[in-house]
Amino acid sequence: xxxxxxxxxTFNPGTINEKKALCGIDLQLNPGDFVTVIGGNxxxxxxxxxxxxxxxxxxxxxIIIDGINVVKLPEHKRAKYVGRVFQDPMMGTSAPxxxxxxxxxxxxxxxxxxxxxxxxxxxKQEFHELLKILGLGLEDRMTxxxxxxxxxxxxxxxxxxxxxxxxxxLLLDEHTAALDPKTAAKVLSxxxxxxxxxxxxxxxxxxxxxxxxxxxxxxxMMNEGKIILDVRGEEKQKLTVESLIQKFSETxxxxxxxxxxxxx
Amino acid sequence: MEQFVNxxxxxxxxxxxGVIWGIMAIGVFITYKILDLADLTVxxxxxxxxxxxxxxxxxxxSMPVAMLCAFVAGMLAGFLTGVxxxxxxxxxxxxxxxxxxxxxxxxLKVMGIALDKTSAANLPLSSRNFDTLVSMLExxxxxxxxxxxxxxxxxxLYWFFGTEYGCSLRSTGANLNMSRAQGINTNVAKVVGxxxxxxxxxxxxxxxxxxxxxxxxxxxxxAIVIGLAAVIIGEALFGWLARHNFxxxxxxxxxxxxxxxxxxxxxIYLGLDSNYLKMLSAIVVAIFxxxxxxxGKYFSGAEHIxxxxxxxxxxGKEV
Numbered sequence: 001x002x003x004x005x006x007x008x009x010t011f012n013p014g015t016i017n018e019k020k021a022l023c024g025i026d027l028q029l030n031p032g033d034f035v036t037v038i039g040g041n042x043x044x045x046x047x048x049x050x051x052x053x054x055x056x057x058x059x060x061x062x063i064i065i066d067g068i069n070v071v072k073l074p075e076h077k078r079a080k081y082v083g084r085v086f087q088d089p090m091m092g093t094s095a096p097x098x099x100x101x102x103x104x105x106x107x108x109x110x111x112x113x114x115x116x117x118x119x120x121x122x123x124k125q126e127f128h129e130l131l132k133i134l135g136l137g138l139e140d141r142m143t144x145x146x147x148x149x150x151x152x153x154x155x156x157x158x159x160x161x162x163x164x165x166x167x168x169x170l171l172l173d174e175h176t177a178a179l180d181p182k183t184a185a186k187v188l189s190x191x192x193x194x195x196x197x198x199x200x201x202x203x204x205x206x207x208x209x210x211x212x213x214x215x216x217x218x219x220x221m222m223n224e225g226k227i228i229l230d231v232r233g234e235e236k237q238k239l240t241v242e243s244l245i246q247k248f249s250e251t252x253x254x255x256x257x258x259x260x261x262x263x264x
Numbered sequence: 265m266e267q268f269v270n271x272x273x274x275x276x277x278x279x280x281x282g283v284i285w286g287i288m289a290i291g292v293f294i295t296y297k298i299l300d301l302a303d304l305t306v307x308x309x310x311x312x313x314x315x316x317x318x319x320x321x322x323x324x325x326s327m328p329v330a331m332l333c334a335f336v337a338g339m340l341a342g343f344l345t346g347v348x349x350x351x352x353x354x355x356x357x358x359x360x361x362x363x364x365x366x367x368x369x370x371x372l373k374v375m376g377i378a379l380d381k382t383s384a385a386n387l388p389l390s391s392r393n394f395d396t397l398v399s400m401l402e403x404x405x406x407x408x409x410x411x412x413x414x415x416x417x418x419x420x421l422y423w424f425f426g427t428e429y430g431c432s433l434r435s436t437g438a439n440l441n442m443s444r445a446q447g448i449n450t451n452v453a454k455v456v457g458x459x460x461x462x463x464x465x466x467x468x469x470x471x472x473x474x475x476x477x478x479x480x481x482x483x484x485x486x487a488i489v490i491g492l493a494a495v496i497i498g499e500a501l502f503g504w505l506a507r508h509n510f511x512x513x514x515x516x517x518x519x520x521x522x523x524x525x526x527x528x529x530x531x532i533y534l535g536l537d538s539n540y541l542k543m544l545s546a547i548v549v550a551i552f553x554x555x556x557x558x559x560g561k562y563f564s565g566a567e568h569i570x571x572x573x574x575x576x577x578x579x580g581k582e583v
């Protein structure tokens with residue numbers, strides 16, 4: 001479903017701020033894979049997701065989504081294949097617009113936007129049913145402006161928007177990091193539910209090792225722009241936070257340096 | 265007393281001018297409020313609309329054709345700003361200023377065509393000689409025509425911004441990241457918004473030339489400030505009414521324009537040197553723009569709520 005071949009990206013090349021963010025990433029995701037991504041600060045986790053989403057052009061390599069090389073496609077064209085949820089709850093929704101208007105925009109991802117009315121009656125009913133799944137009572141506030149919602153509600157809505165038109169690939173970039181633990185757990189369970197129900201292929205960056213172990217069928221660990229660990233299936237189920245930290249220092253020869261990950 | 269009667273007699277004219285500038289301010293509203301771009305092109309576009317309309321009518325074209333061409337000329341100006349901004353990466357404000365400068369030359373040349381000169385800074389368009397749509401000499405007819413134009417314009421914009429495409433423009437202004445992630449080409453959306461906005465501004469310019477009986481190279485000076493003033497006054501006075509309805513928001517911009525010109529007439533009646541008016545408008549707009557910033561900087565939201573609670577405590581109504 002997703003194939004990364006030797007993807008490289010250096011920020012600010014040739015300056016004192018030069019940062020080799022991705023140093024030849026190779027990764028293949030099968031349909032239905034739900035991969036959690038962990039790693040220290042500046043390991044390249046978010047950078048990898050942004051490279052796939054097309055936020056900026058990569059220096060080298062291939063990004064193939066469902067057989068299509070998307071390297072030359074701009075961000076808005078890749079959106080046809082990719083659903084995204086960001087770390088910042090403010091980033092995934094349009095605050096001055098209504099909940100149903102946001103959903104209607106998401107319902108047209110990858111389609112031509114015409115001069116037809118932006119939302120149909122039938123869609124309103126569909127959205128009502130879909131919002132019920134979230135269990136946040138948003139189905140009764142469909143004409144409320146999204147700016148009035150809490151961070152957790154906005155993330156849940158963004159998730160729904162990202163999966164409304166079934167994406168080939170779902171990218172979750174620390175999407176629970178800005179939420180309180182209770183809300184984060186709720187959003188994560190919604191994530192699991194939506195991925196399972198739609199049989200989605202997903203990449204989820206998280207700083208929480210427990211979450212990384214508990215969710216998904218595969219776990220990758222990154223360090224200094226490379227994937228240093230790739231565990232799946234039964235082997236992944238047996239992982240513990242301690243064993244992960246040990247594996248990290250074995251493969252990288254360093255101490256694990258993400259305080260947020262260790263504190264959780 | 266006689267002065268006061270004159271003042272009262274000048275009010276319908278102030279209303280007419282206010283509506284014309286209010287229509288122009290709707291163009292400003294589209295870029296400033298919906299797309300979150302400060303577009304300074306409008307200072308030039310309003311004169312472009314006036315110049316194109318006056319020139320075409322002087323050359324013998326009919327008024328509707330002339331106004332349509334003015335609208336298209338404005339759209340082209342908006343397109344140029346859009347290309348400067350999106351394809352060439354120039355900040356929106358600077359892109360607008362560049363187009364404004366381009367238009368200065370274009371406007372002089374266009375008006376020159378009508379007079380068979382290499383350039384002209386002024387072109388008469390009196391309703392005595394031309395079949396104009398609006399005119400300060402026929403105020404009653406003008407007010408009716410402007411009312412109809414306002415209703416049609418607001419209706420069309422209400423429809424457009426309610427469509428799939430219109431919604432993508434609104435989301436572009438609200439959140440670029442979200443819009444791109446949902447597959448919206450935000451650069452195209454910005455250009456379309458600038459084109460639409462400047463088309464409307466040029467249309468208002470064409471109306472203004474007919475109303476005042478001439479097109480003048482200086483007529484757009486400070487237009488952006490008047491436009492912003494209309495938007496801000498409208499929002500400040502009628503925002504509470506128009507919060508949930510887009511067409512009412514647009515209508516409040518028109519009322520903002522009307523109030524601006526009524527205040528304008530009033531301060532002149534009170535004896536203020538009219539040379540100060542632009543300075544006053546700029547200061548008023550600056551203060552209104554500063555209010556939300558000050559609010560955010562000096563009163564955090566929490567404090568604000570605490571204070572309100574406190575007030576209620578004192579009044580003893582609610583604890």
